[in-house]
Amino acid sequence: MAQINCSYREKFFPASQSATSFNFGTMYEKKIPELLDCGLAVALKVIGGKWKAWIIDCIKRGVRRPSAIHREMDVIAPRVINMHLKELEEHGIIYKEVFADIPARVEYHFTEVGESLLPVIEQLENWGNTNKEYIHRNNRLYTPGSCQLLPANAKASLNN
Amino acid sequence: MAQINCSYREKFFPASQSATSFNFGTMYEKKIPELLDCGLAVALKVIGGKWKAWIIDCIKRGVRRPSAIHREMDVIAPRVINMHLKELEEHGIIYKEVFADIPARVEYHFTEVGESLLPVIEQLENWGNTNKEYIHRNNRLYTPGSCQLLPANAKASLNN
DNA sequence: CTGAATCCTAGCCGATACTG
DNA sequence: CAGTATCGGCTAGGATTCAG
Numbered sequence: 001m002a003q004i005n006c007s008y009r010e011k012f013f014p015a016s017q018s019a020t021s022f023n024f025g026t027m028y029e030k031k032i033p034e035l036l037d038c039g040l041a042v043a044l045k046v047i048g049g050k051w052k053a054w055i056i057d058c059i060k061r062g063v064r065r066p067s068a069i070h071r072e073m074d075v076i077a078p079r080v081i082n083m084h085l086k087e088l089e090e091h092g093i094i095y096k097e098v099f100a101d102i103p104a105r106v107e108y109h110f111t112e113v114g115e116s117l118l119p120v121i122e123q124l125e126n127w128g129n130t131n132k133e134y135i136h137r138n139n140r141l142y143t144p145g146s147c148q149l150l151p152a153n154a155k156a157s158l159n160n
Numbered sequence: 161m162a163q164i165n166c167s168y169r170e171k172f173f174p175a176s177q178s179a180t181s182f183n184f185g186t187m188y189e190k191k192i193p194e195l196l197d198c199g200l201a202v203a204l205k206v207i208g209g210k211w212k213a214w215i216i217d218c219i220k221r222g223v224r225r226p227s228a229i230h231r232e233m234d235v236i237a238p239r240v241i242n243m244h245l246k247e248l249e250e251h252g253i254i255y256k257e258v259f260a261d262i263p264a265r266v267e268y269h270f271t272e273v274g275e276s277l278l279p280v281i282e283q284l285e286n287w288g289n290t291n292k293e294y295i296h297r298n299n300r301l302y303t304p305g306s307c308q309l310l311p312a313n314a315k316a317s318l319n320n
Numbered sequence: 321c322t323g324a325a326t327c328c329t330a331g332c333c334g335a336t337a338c339t340g
Numbered sequence: 341c342a343g344t345a346t347c348g349g350c351t352a353g354g355a356t357t358c359a360g
Contacts, residue, residue, distance in 0.1 A: 009232065039288030040213045040281065042295060046288075048208060050353070053200045067321060072169065077354050082323060092298035103321040104360085113291050120287045121200065127280045128199025128206075131273050135202060138252035210333075227341060237334050242343065263341040264340085 046091050047121065051076055052084050059094060060118065064107040093117060170197070206251050207281065211236055212244050219254060220278065224267040253277060 047053065051073065058069050066085070070078050085108065088094045093114035099105040110118075207213065211233065218229050226245070230238050245268065248254045253274040259265040270278075 037292070038213070039290075039292055040217075040285040041288070042292045043284040043288035044208065044213060046295065048204065053198070053204065065321085066323080075169075077356090078323085079325095079355085080353055083353085086323095090299055091295050101321090104323090106322070113294055116291070117287060120283050123280050123283050124203040125200040127277060128201070128203035130199075131276070132197070132199055132202045134273055135206065135251050139250055225341085226343085237336095238342095239335085239344085240333060243333085258342095261341090264343090266342065 043120070046088075046093060047117070049084055049087065051080065052088065053121070055081065055084050055088065056093075056117075056121065059108050059110065064109065066106055066108075069108075088114075203280070206248075206253060207277070209244055209247065211240065212248065213281070215241065215244050215248065216253075216277075216281065219268050219270065224269065226266055226268075229268075248274075 047056070054073060054076075055069065058072055063069055063072055066082070069085075070081060073081055085094070089096060089108075092111055094108045095111055097107045097109060099107075207216070214233060215229065218232055223229055223232055226242070229245075230241060233241055245254070249256060249268075252271055254268045255271055257267045257269060259267075
């Protein structure tokens with residue numbers, strides 16, 4: 001059985017203010033610091049954000065230049081893509097190679113840590129693909145007091 | 161090498177409007193539908209949200225009653241916790257057992273699908289724990305043009 | 321081509337009070 | 341104990357413009 005070794009209370013709100021309780025993720029200035037010592041929280045922070053998954057997928061497929069990424073994600077505002085790219089860079093997931101060409105030329109690549117993230121993302125992707133219909137279905141059937149619908153396929157997993 | 165089988169353009173913005181392109185996630189009413197057919201996006205949607213990880217961890221450790229969860233997460237507004245609980249229920253990750261006691265008594269349990277999510281979360285947690293120092297360090301060292309700092313440990317992963 | 325600056329909106333979340 | 345309602349703010353994200 002999977003084990004989450006998370007003493008969240010401590011990790012989200014360390015008693016010792018000297019802990020690694022600073023604000024990270026500079027996409028916006030944050031008033032309320034969050035996360036910190038919890039691995040799960042950090043991981044979610046890194047791959048969270050509305051379009052990070054898509055961007056990571058781009059780079060993974062060799063779409064490395066900003067302009068190319070913008071072309072593929074033409075429905076998303078370039079500013080937003082750039083913000084996500086910058087955040088990924090700050091987190092050390094990708095880094096940028098700047099060429100002295102004119103016009104300017106830039107390529108993004110995964111760092112080692114970034115590459116180590118890919119298999120984990122694949123797990124998430126697989127889970128999502130095998131369960132998305134179920135989740136969508138549940139969402140549709142759900143009504144405020146419809147707990148009766150769920151136990152049918154859920155009770156099986158109970159053992160008390 | 162990990163493979164993400166995501167044709168994002170199609171999955172986020174299906175050409176056929178008849179696709180599973182409805183709005184899910186009723187924590188709030190959404191004006192702009194999102195996600196849909198991409199497994200990764202669905203997975204992130206399910207475990208996303210500021211406190212879902214903590215809540216999932218609670219239930220996993222046997223802290224099943226709302227009042228108990230509220231006690232443990234006493235820094236978080238009960239309303240917010242309830243919203244996340246409701247969303248997890250709507251997504252079919254947990255379900256609620258309602259006892260006819262007075263005062264009211266409720267217990268949350270994982271559905272089968274919910275349990276299948278735990279190992280995946282563990283992967284994320286592990287990745288985060290082994291890389292959080294690196295990420296935090298990067299965040300601190302980062303300055304707008306500090307791409308010079310990263311390639312040092314990043315170049316190694318390049319092969320072109 | 322790259323990417324910063326400005327303005328704006330929607331939605332997540334926080335605090336409080338209230339019902340059964 | 342469990343859950344809802346209302347109000348307000350912060351912030352991620354979207355649209356546009358301009359600079360290097």
